[in-house]
Amino acid sequence: MESDQALPAGCAGDAMSGPTRSHSVAERIAQDIQAGALPPGAWLKQIDLERRYGCSRGDVRRALDELVAKRLVQHVPNRGHHVFELDPQRLAQLGQLRAILEAAAADLSYDKADAAALQRLEALAARFEAAVRDGTLLEQHAANIAFHMALLELCPNPELAAMIRETRNRVPSALLSQWPTRGWIEQSIRDHADMIAALRACDRDALRRVVVGHMREGRRPGAG
Amino acid sequence: MESDQALPAGCAGDAMSGPTRSHSVAERIAQDIQAGALPPGAWLKQIDLERRYGCSRGDVRRALDELVAKRLVQHVPNRGHHVFELDPQRLAQLGQLRAILEAAAADLSYDKADAAALQRLEALAARFEAAVRDGTLLEQHAANIAFHMALLELCPNPELAAMIRETRNRVPSALLSQWPTRGWIEQSIRDHADMIAALRACDRDALRRVVVGHMREGRRPGAG
DNA sequence: GGTGCTAATATTGGTACCAATTTGTGTGCC
DNA sequence: GGCACACAAATTGGTACCAATATTAGCACC
Incomplete structure (x- = not known):
């Protein structure tokens, strides 16, 4: 629904090849998390990321998986991914x-x-x-x-x-x-x-x- | 081709749900790497893994991506994944x-x-x-x-x-x-x-x- | 006989589609 | 007026198919 509110900061998208693309997407998402543009607890909807970073759905999924492995985002089955919240x-x-x-x-x-x-x-x-x-x-x-x-x-x-x-x-x-x-x-x-x-x-x-x-x-x- | 040589140790496959499945596959691959069944430098062909661990292609890909993030395997674009070799x-x-x-x-x-x-x-x-x-x-x-x-x-x-x-x-x-x-x-x-x-x-x-x-x-x- | 080239094969990588689950909304009922 | 239930929309997750690329075998040529 409110796709614009979930991703406040805009990002330009460029064309790359191979799994390098999803990695660069992961890096940009990580930067936005670190910078606070994606606040802790925020839900990362695949459609929003896809549009915001100008990449395909598969790239978004791979990037999110990478960020889960790095403990920057958390995954809830059938619910989606949200930025890790640190108590x-x-x-x-x-x-x-x-x-x-x-x-x-x-x-x-x-x-x-x-x-x-x-x-x-x-x-x-x-x-x-x-x-x-x-x-x-x-x-x-x-x-x-x-x-x-x-x-x-x-x-x-x-x-x-x-x-x-x-x-x-x-x-x-x-x-x-x-x-x-x-x-x-x-x-x-x-x-x-x-x-x-x-x-x-x-x-x-x-x-x-x-x-x-x-x-x-x-x-x-x-x-x- | 020589699918049997690449994966010497056998593993049983069970049915799970969600992204838990690919994670468990990644864990099993990691165990096999740690145990030496998958020696350093060995190429991990997706077809072999798919058959050996009894899971789908997508699960294998996600598991490999996870292991790449953990630095256990290395990825070469358009060539595949191989077990990390430590000098x-x-x-x-x-x-x-x-x-x-x-x-x-x-x-x-x-x-x-x-x-x-x-x-x-x-x-x-x-x-x-x-x-x-x-x-x-x-x-x-x-x-x-x-x-x-x-x-x-x-x-x-x-x-x-x-x-x-x-x-x-x-x-x-x-x-x-x-x-x-x-x-x-x-x-x-x-x-x-x-x-x-x-x-x-x-x-x-x-x-x-x-x-x-x-x-x-x-x-x-x-x-x- | 060895070497370089070409075609066939196998493997990887990406995309698109479809099913499953959840969330939000509207309505009827208490 | 508030609450529970059912329906509809949206989102996620998985699978299957297809294109791109590398490897290997075969062949002509030197």
Whole structure:
């Protein structure tokens, strides 16, 4: 029935070949979930997705199956798929898992930053700082993600890195955008600088401390 | 063509309903991969799977997509699916990731074992020991898995536990059954006892040390 | 005798159609 | 006026068919 309300954000559709198409659809749906365009609990009707992303029915089904496997959407037999809804407990558990993984990545990455990587990270940190001064909230978010993605590229274990990316994507950023107070953002800027400093000094404990602390700020105080 | 060679192990097929069917097919394929019946690199022809697991074509496709998402099989467009092949480097990285996760789970579980849990673990450890004395290699493997699954149930973070299970399933046990020397098995029995002792004493560091050490035995010495 | 090419076959990938189940609506009844 | 029941519309789920692509066998040619 109300197909327009279920999918507020529009997306352009392009032509691809093979199972790559359904994967790209899954990625776009995941992005929309992460961005909050598809809020937690929202029902994902196949017809809407089919029209919105400009793809066939089979592609939608395969994309939804992929997202179910990634735990981003939930499937109810004969009812359909809806965006995964995380209760506070589950959110805290995911946060704890993220902290474990990010800390481990920091332990492996602390001495892996060469001059070029440091320069790249500084540029991205500066971009985040600039977005904070005069940029939309979306730009701030994008810059923040870019910085952390670049930081993750230092991790010498690609399996760990992939798992961290998956875990990050399981937390809708719309939930994060509830708290971003001025203080949290200022703290983030300082944290980014501290991370770069720790990387330059090859200080493992410092990097680990900053990374974990950086995460705890975003979540509830007592849930770490 | 040679459909019989590609799928050496037979499986019975039962009738189910809904997307549960393809999921159960995926689980059975995953088991066969983990058990080594479907060796790394083997091509998974849809016709063979369809016949072997007694399900429809669509179920096979969905199951394969699920296994691709779980990184157990690889997909080559217009060629088909084949069991993921892990080079030594990738295997070492997966082992490192497993060590990180198992250690974290140990840190969270060290004080979560009540009397009933300890009794259950002791029973499973005894079952493993009995299987080592007079039991097939398959029984030993099953008992070992049962013990570690029970240990994992102590982990208070189900997200972490689920991730550990997924990671364990990504390492075919056929690769493990190359080294199981007498010494390794004896060491495993001692490790299991040490884990239980550490749980009884609520000794976090001891549990962590034993768990990580228990893993390093299985892999190459220098790859931890 | 070996090699490159062509046709036949087998397998994968996509689409379209149809059945099964659920949801919303309208009506009759209490 | 509120509630239960039955009907209609919409959505999901499965199956079957067809096109596209890769593999293999056979054949001519060098």
